[in-house]
Amino acid sequence: MVRKLRLTVPAAFGYLMLAGFVGVSLLPFWVAIKTAITQPGDVFQTASSIAPGELTFGNFTRVLGLPSSVELTSVRASPINFALSLRNSLIYTALTVAGQLFFSSLAAYAFARLKFPGRNLMFYGFLASTMIPAIVLFIPNFILIKDLGLINTFAGMVAPTVLMTPFAVFFMRQFFLSAPRELDEAAKLEGASAFQIFWRIALPIQAGPMATLAILLSINSWNEFFWPFLVGRGEDVRVMAVALSDFMSQTSQRTPDWSGLMAALTLSILPVIALLFVFGRQIVESLQSSGMK
Amino acid sequence: MSFLKIENVVKRFGALPVIKGVSLSAEKGEFVVFVGPSGCGKSTLLRLIAGLEDVDEGTLTIDGEEVTHAEPARRHVSMVFQSYALYPHMTVYQNIAFGLEIARQPKPEIDRRVQEAARILQIEALLQRKPRQLSGGQRQRVAIGRAIVRNPKIFLFDEPLSNLDAELRAQMRVELARLHKNLGATIVYVTHDQIEAMTLADRIVVVRAGVVEQIGSPADLYDRPANMFVAGFIGSPKMNLFQANVTAVNAGTITVASAVFPTGKWEIAGPFLRMPEVGSTLTLGLRPEALTIGGGEPIAAFSVDLTENLGGSTQIYGRAKDGTNLTVLAHQRTELSSGDRLEVSLGTGLLHVFDGDGLALRV
Ligand SMILES: Nc1ncnc2c1ncn2[C@@H]1O[C@H](COP(=O)(O)OP(=O)(O)O)[C@@H](O)[C@H]1O
Ligand SMILES: [Mg+2]
Numbered sequence: 001m002v003r004k005l006r007l008t009v010p011a012a013f014g015y016l017m018l019a020g021f022v023g024v025s026l027l028p029f030w031v032a033i034k035t036a037i038t039q040p041g042d043v044f045q046t047a048s049s050i051a052p053g054e055l056t057f058g059n060f061t062r063v064l065g066l067p068s069s070v071e072l073t074s075v076r077a078s079p080i081n082f083a084l085s086l087r088n089s090l091i092y093t094a095l096t097v098a099g100q101l102f103f104s105s106l107a108a109y110a111f112a113r114l115k116f117p118g119r120n121l122m123f124y125g126f127l128a129s130t131m132i133p134a135i136v137l138f139i140p141n142f143i144l145i146k147d148l149g150l151i152n153t154f155a156g157m158v159a160p161t162v163l164m165t166p167f168a169v170f171f172m173r174q175f176f177l178s179a180p181r182e183l184d185e186a187a188k189l190e191g192a193s194a195f196q197i198f199w200r201i202a203l204p205i206q207a208g209p210m211a212t213l214a215i216l217l218s219i220n221s222w223n224e225f226f227w228p229f230l231v232g233r234g235e236d237v238r239v240m241a242v243a244l245s246d247f248m249s250q251t252s253q254r255t256p257d258w259s260g261l262m263a264a265l266t267l268s269i270l271p272v273i274a275l276l277f278v279f280g281r282q283i284v285e286s287l288q289s290s291g292m293k
Numbered sequence: 294m295s296f297l298k299i300e301n302v303v304k305r306f307g308a309l310p311v312i313k314g315v316s317l318s319a320e321k322g323e324f325v326v327f328v329g330p331s332g333c334g335k336s337t338l339l340r341l342i343a344g345l346e347d348v349d350e351g352t353l354t355i356d357g358e359e360v361t362h363a364e365p366a367r368r369h370v371s372m373v374f375q376s377y378a379l380y381p382h383m384t385v386y387q388n389i390a391f392g393l394e395i396a397r398q399p400k401p402e403i404d405r406r407v408q409e410a411a412r413i414l415q416i417e418a419l420l421q422r423k424p425r426q427l428s429g430g431q432r433q434r435v436a437i438g439r440a441i442v443r444n445p446k447i448f449l450f451d452e453p454l455s456n457l458d459a460e461l462r463a464q465m466r467v468e469l470a471r472l473h474k475n476l477g478a479t480i481v482y483v484t485h486d487q488i489e490a491m492t493l494a495d496r497i498v499v500v501r502a503g504v505v506e507q508i509g510s511p512a513d514l515y516d517r518p519a520n521m522f523v524a525g526f527i528g529s530p531k532m533n534l535f536q537a538n539v540t541a542v543n544a545g546t547i548t549v550a551s552a553v554f555p556t557g558k559w560e561i562a563g564p565f566l567r568m569p570e571v572g573s574t575l576t577l578g579l580r581p582e583a584l585t586i587g588g589g590e591p592i593a594a595f596s597v598d599l600t601e602n603l604g605g606s607t608q609i610y611g612r613a614k615d616g617t618n619l620t621v622l623a624h625q626r627t628e629l630s631s632g633d634r635l636e637v638s639l640g641t642g643l644l645h646v647f648d649g650d651g652l653a654l655r656v
Contacts, residue, residue, distance in 0.1 A: 182378035185345050190392030190443065191366035200391075204382045 035262035036060070043258050059263035079257075082264065084235065085243040089268075092157055092228065092239050093221040099162030100217055101210060107164055108172035109198045113184060123173075130166040138230060145231050152234035160227065168213060175209040176202060212286035215279050219272050240268045294357060296321040296479055297342070297447060302351035304337055311337050313503040314351070319447075319481060319496070324473050326482045328490040328526070329500035335483040336375075338500070339449050342481060343372050356446050371440035372449040375456065377432045379424040385411075385435050386420040392443045410438040413472070430461045441476065450482040454489065466492055487527050491515070499523050516643060521651035524578050530608065532645065533579045535617045539569050549575060552615035555594040555636055561646060565654050575654070576647040581608070581622040583642025591636035592644070595619050597629050611635060 034052045035043060042053035064082050110116075111123045141160050150156030179202065187197045203210070225241040232238060247261035276283075295318035304312040311334045319325045327335045340346040342353065344365035353361045360368045379388050389410055393403045411417045414434040424432055433453060440448055453469075454462045470493055473480055484490055490497050491511045499506040499514065499522070507519040511527075518524035524532050537551035537559075545563045569575060579593065595611035609621040609629065621637055629635070646654040 180376060180378065182374045182376050183380060185343075185365075186372065186374065186378040186439075187380075187391070187395075188345070189343060189365045189370065189372050190439075191395045192391075196395060201380055205380075207382070 032262045032265055035259050036266045037263075038259055040257065040259045059259045060267065063260055063264040063267065079246045079260075080243040080264065081235070082243075082267070085238060085240045086268075088232075088237055089222060089240040091154060092224075092232075092237075093218055095154060095158045096161045096221045096224075097214055097217045099158065100165055100168045101214055103162075104164040104168035104213075105172045105176075105203060105206070105210065106198065108169045109176050109202055111169065112173045112176035113181075113202070114194060126166055127170060134226075138227065141227075142230050151231050152237055154232075154237055157228050157232040157237065157239075161221075165217075168217065171213055172206070172209065175206050179205060208282065209286050212279070212283050215275050215283060218275065222272055240264075244268065294354075295319060296323075296356055297325075297481070298352075298354040299338075299342070300352045300354075302338075302341060302353065303349045304334075304341055304346060305349050311503050312341065315500075315503070315505050316351075317498055317505060317508055319479060321479055322477050324470075324480045324482065324493055324495045325498060326484060326490040326494035326496070327498045327500055328484055328487055329506075330526075331485055333500045334503040335485070335500055336451050339372070339451050339481065339483050342368075342447070343370050343449055344368050345372075369443075369446040370449055371443055371445040371447075372451065373433075373436045373440050373453045375452045377424075377436040377456075379432055379435055379439075381424050384421050384423055385416065385427070385438075388424070388435055389420075389438045389442050392439065396443075406442050407438075410442040413441065413475075414438045429457050430465065433457065433465060437472070441472075441478075446479065448478050448480045450480065452484055453482075454484070455486075462489075469493060488529060491527070497527075499526060517653065517656065518578075518645065519653050521576060521578070521647045524645055524647070524653075528580055528582075530581045530620050530622060533581060533619050534576055534647075535613075535619075537575050537577050539571050539573050539575060542568055542571055549577070551577070551617075553577075553593050553595070553613040553617055553619070555591045559592065559644075561644060564656065565646075566656060567648070567654060569648060569654065574649060576651065578645030578647065579619075579639065580642060581620040582624075583639060584621045584623075584637040585640050586621070586623055586627065586635065586637055588638035588640050590638055592639045593619060594634065594636045597631055597633045597635055599631065600627065600629050602626060609635070 030050075034046075034050075036059050037055055037057065038046055038053045038059075039056050040059070046053040063080065111119060111126075137160070145151060145156040145159060148156070150159065183201055183205070184197050187201045192200065223241060224239070225245075228239045229242045229245065233242060244261060244264055247258075247264065248256040297319040299318065300316050302312055302315050303310060315338060317325075327338060329335055337346060341348055342355075344360070344363060344367075348361050351361070352359060355368055355370070380391065383391065386407055389407045390403050393406060398406075407420070408417070411420055414437060416431065416434050416438060419427060419431060419435070424435065427435065433456075436453070450469075454465050457465060466489060469482075472478070473493075482489075482493060494511055496508060497511055497514050498508050501522055507514060507523045509517075514523055514527045518527060518532075521534065525534065535551060535553050537549035537553075539547055540550050540558065541548040545565075546560050547563075547565070547569060548558055548560050550558045584593065593613065595613045595617075597609060597611045599610045601608040601610075604626075606625070607623045607627045607629075609623060609627070611619045611621070613619060621635075648654050
């Protein structure tokens with residue numbers, strides 16, 4: 001008997017649903033890309049169509065501030081300094097990710113391995129704090145940062161997340177818990193201090209999960225908008241996500257520069273997409289083994 | 294004073310006592326083996342000595358210093374874990390050197406000692422490998438290397454051979470014995486395997502359910518088990534145990550009755566620790582390897598159920614008139630078939646006698 005790929009009605013329906021979901025999630029990306037490769041003047045004529053208008057890469061060169069696009073710069077100048085925003089985004093992301101990785105894994109290790117009174121109570125209290133909506137925290141945090149004089153500084157921008165986030169702590173704690181306890185004990189017998197055990201044994205064997213966490217946090221930080229928007233709007237510290245919003249508010253007479261915005265947006269998510277392509281599989285595996293998703 | 298002294302140690306997990314008042318001691322250079330069934334508390338006892346668990350009651354002394362609640366590192370003990378617990382991200386060299394580095398030894402000194410340990414254990418060629426690139430036996434050696442390089446006061450081994458196959462286990466057993474002799478190390482070794490205990494130990498501590506049942510040399514435990522548990526646990530194949538009634542008590546001898554004896558009764562000579570009462574029930578023990586086919590006066594008669602030919606010797610399983618199972622390890626090849634009747638004598642072997650509480654009645 002020849003085995004055929006059996007496409008039963010429920011299976012076909014399932015695939016159709018999946019295809020639908022994929023289509024719905026990819027549609028906004030396509031719209032962004034389509035707009036980015038359309039002449040600024042044609043955006044509204046082609047808005048209702050799925051296909052782009054007359055193709056151009058002028059929007060990309062324009063937002064990058066490249067000189068070759070003379071005729072387009074006369075149409076519209078880019079309001080942002082792409083290179084500076086990129087630098088700021090990199091600094092912001094590097095600081096928040098490095099800080100969270102280090103401090104969260106310290107906290108996670110303590111919750112997983114050290115014995116101290118009230119440990120579990122503290123941990124669950126810590127987890128419960130994730131239930132407080134971020135929006136509630138913005139105002140008190142903003143006032144604090146303002147009073148500290150840290151508006152428009154990287155210090156103020158990274159302050160709420162650089163020390164640790166519940167997600168990162170919970171994520172790493174799961175991995176520390178599942179590591180063999182004998183490794184810690186062997187090091188303890190050899191005279192290692194709690195920090196030496198953490199730094200030289202417990203942490204290095206979690207290199208894989210740490211890398212995954214680093215990528216997840218990077219994507220998060222890269223896309224962070226509201227908090228940097230509140231405290232970091234100065235040109236020198238403005239991250240990409242905040243800078244992009246300038247496309248929408250540049251003049252009072254003219255409509256926002258949609259094609260410029262979409263071109264810059266497309267360029268700004270390229271690093272994230274690259275990360276996902278390279279490490280996507282590892283991220284999924286780590287998330288599954290941490291039991292979080 | 295003993296090198297290692299444990300006095301009345303109690304350990305509870307929650308409300309549950311796991312070590313119930315254990316006292317024992319080990320001399321410098323002695324090889325002490327804790328043996329007992331799974332879950333009896335051997336590992337816990339070892340971890341208490343190491344300081345990985347905290348003692349609830351009692352005291353612990355190492356080399357004249359009380360260390361009951363001392364930090365593990367201050368006790369100067371090395372432990373070889375059942376899982377080996379090698380640091381997976383470090384090379385063999387780094388694994389062995391780690392403790393010395395923590396102790397801030399100078400680099401040349403570390404190198405000298407790592408090379409020395411590697412030479413003793415014949416793992417010089419493996420020093421740059423990672424643990425996952427090693428076989429079970431090689432990992433075992435690295436774990437031992439990590440222990441000896443620190444020159445500890447006491448070595449603690451927790452079932453170190455249980456993850457190896459039978460052949461490697463036998464080989465490592467010999468090497469451990471040699472290592473002990475060469476290093477003159479004080480070793481506390483945990484196993485559930487009584488053969489390991491018998492072959493390695495200077496002294497065996499038999500543990501059951503958190504209580505020490507008997508402490509003694511392998512020969513002591515074999516010849517004079519203090520109770521039925523030790524009698525059944527030490528020795529392979531297991532000692533034959535069967536019940537007998539006391540029919541007469543005379544000066545220094547007692548007479549017992551059982552269907553196992555060819556004549557139905559047997560006279561046992563003392564000296565006894567306590568004299569049993571007439572009419573009480575005793576448990577008697579005969580080691581399978583102490584029984585001889587033919588020879589002197591037969592002590593047991595039975596019909597053969599099954600024989601296993603082991604090459605040079607034969608293991609015979611039989612059943613006495615009243616259904617009591619008996620095992621005989623004959624030191625020759627025998628041609629027997631099921632249903633054959635057989636009589637065996639004790640020769641110079643020992644008849645073990647236990648009272649109703651399972652305690653030995655003879656010294
Ligand atoms: N950390 C622990 N918490 C609770 N119970 C434990 C713990 N460690 C061991 N036990 C219990 O103590 C008993 C003895 O364990 P263990 O010392 O590991 O036995 P063994 O090594 O002789 O097999 C077992 O019943 C085990 O379940
Ligand atoms: Mg154990």
